[in-house]
Amino acid sequence: MESTGFALAKLPVDKRGHASYISKMIIAGAVGLFDAALNYLWDETVLELRKRVVNFDLQYFYEVAEKSDSKRKDLKDENDLSKLDDQKLLNGCREIGLISDIGFQELDLIRYMRNWASAAHPNQVQLDGLQLAHWLGACIKHAITLPYDQITAQVKKLLAKVKEKRLDDGVIKEISSFFVNLPPVQADPLASGFFGRYTDVTTGPETLDNVRRLWPDLWKQVSDEARYNFGIRLGRFRANGDQEQADLARQLIDLVNGATYLPSEERAWEIDTALDELIDTHNNWNNFYTEPPIARRLQELVGQHGDIPEGLSRKYVLGVIEVFLTNGNGVARDADPIYQDLITRFNPSQASVALRSFTDTVIASKLQWSFPQEKWAELLGLIGSKLTGRSDRELFDAVQVFPGQPHLLSKDPEIKAQIKRMEG
Numbered sequence: 001m002e003s004t005g006f007a008l009a010k011l012p013v014d015k016r017g018h019a020s021y022i023s024k025m026i027i028a029g030a031v032g033l034f035d036a037a038l039n040y041l042w043d044e045t046v047l048e049l050r051k052r053v054v055n056f057d058l059q060y061f062y063e064v065a066e067k068s069d070s071k072r073k074d075l076k077d078e079n080d081l082s083k084l085d086d087q088k089l090l091n092g093c094r095e096i097g098l099i100s101d102i103g104f105q106e107l108d109l110i111r112y113m114r115n116w117a118s119a120a121h122p123n124q125v126q127l128d129g130l131q132l133a134h135w136l137g138a139c140i141k142h143a144i145t146l147p148y149d150q151i152t153a154q155v156k157k158l159l160a161k162v163k164e165k166r167l168d169d170g171v172i173k174e175i176s177s178f179f180v181n182l183p184p185v186q187a188d189p190l191a192s193g194f195f196g197r198y199t200d201v202t203t204g205p206e207t208l209d210n211v212r213r214l215w216p217d218l219w220k221q222v223s224d225e226a227r228y229n230f231g232i233r234l235g236r237f238r239a240n241g242d243q244e245q246a247d248l249a250r251q252l253i254d255l256v257n258g259a260t261y262l263p264s265e266e267r268a269w270e271i272d273t274a275l276d277e278l279i280d281t282h283n284n285w286n287n288f289y290t291e292p293p294i295a296r297r298l299q300e301l302v303g304q305h306g307d308i309p310e311g312l313s314r315k316y317v318l319g320v321i322e323v324f325l326t327n328g329n330g331v332a333r334d335a336d337p338i339y340q341d342l343i344t345r346f347n348p349s350q351a352s353v354a355l356r357s358f359t360d361t362v363i364a365s366k367l368q369w370s371f372p373q374e375k376w377a378e379l380l381g382l383i384g385s386k387l388t389g390r391s392d393r394e395l396f397d398a399v400q401v402f403p404g405q406p407h408l409l410s411k412d413p414e415i416k417a418q419i420k421r422m423e424g
Helices: 002-008 020-030 034-056 058-065 078-083 086-095 101-117 129-144 150-164 169-179 184-198 205-219 224-239 243-255 264-282 287-302 310-324 336-344 348-359 361-366 370-386 390-400 406-411 413-423
Strands: none
Touching (some): 020 034, 034 058, 034 078, 034 086, 034 101, 034 129, 058 184, 086 101, 101 129, 150 169, 150 184, 150 205, 169 205, 184 205, 184 224, 184 243, 205 243, 224 243, 224 264, 264 310, 287 336, 310 336, 310 361, 336 370, 348 390, 348 406, 348 413, 370 390, 406 413
């Protein structure tokens, strides 16, 4: 056990008296019970990792380590750490920076060997003192004595500040500047911690204010994967009937115009509602003033890539074209650039629906008037390059050279025949 003594020398003297499982490990190893010794070593490692979690920020750790919202509800204090399996403990410690990536790999190997080569389970694996000494050294280095790196230490201070009191402008600015160089691997768990704290119905108003003020700058550093996960969690809150938590989650998502990250079911419902509201507003008085905010909300929901749930695609395209063509009285100046942007996001399939929109009764009726006729010509210019199918291109060419008024397109025998071939 000389090699074990060498590894043990790296453990500070003041910690040795409290490392009871290490003492048991040494006794077991001295009499050749290496499998039992490995079991004791892992017990000490788990104990030390749990201490590090408690001393860091327990609520933040639970938010990051337990991905299931329903299971996370049962995690309140340090006594609940035992409800997390060893794999989740390791993963959570790695994600919040309590252990390094290399340390995680070493400790994960020890966890695996403890499960399959120790006295914890019947097995035929032969261990020796040299292996045990190496693993002891790894546990001391990566779990028991590892100091916080600079960023992890700053995160610890930040979390404490956010909970203590309402932060003044100077502190908010200081923390926001810390976010600028934060990589997603560290920004994602921090954002998850903020999200969990904000959606906890017991969180005080001062902390809620602090999170709201910090969230937009932190959001800039967060990966798309994490952003979509926040949208999914909002959907879960709704599905589970946790309406208060869902409302809080939506506040954070709305704060950063993040509706595009909502799950498809949630977005489909909201896009459908926004379309109905937009068209109602478009056809009422004062639409030049009331239309733009709703148009912006629809733009946010659609997202940069124009991803529309399949079952809503036709209604969406026809709705956007209806408002783009105007109500015949003039162009809603602040809303029109939004409609142009939404049309430029049409994919080839949506552009094909747009091209044939003159067959829709509402669109055809609009095309009798001068303003909509001008906008129709503009629409053709926006969608022309998106039409990739041969039949679409042929119809596009026929529509462009059509000699009559555009509201008569659907009555032309040649064009009707082309559309029939396309849809047949």
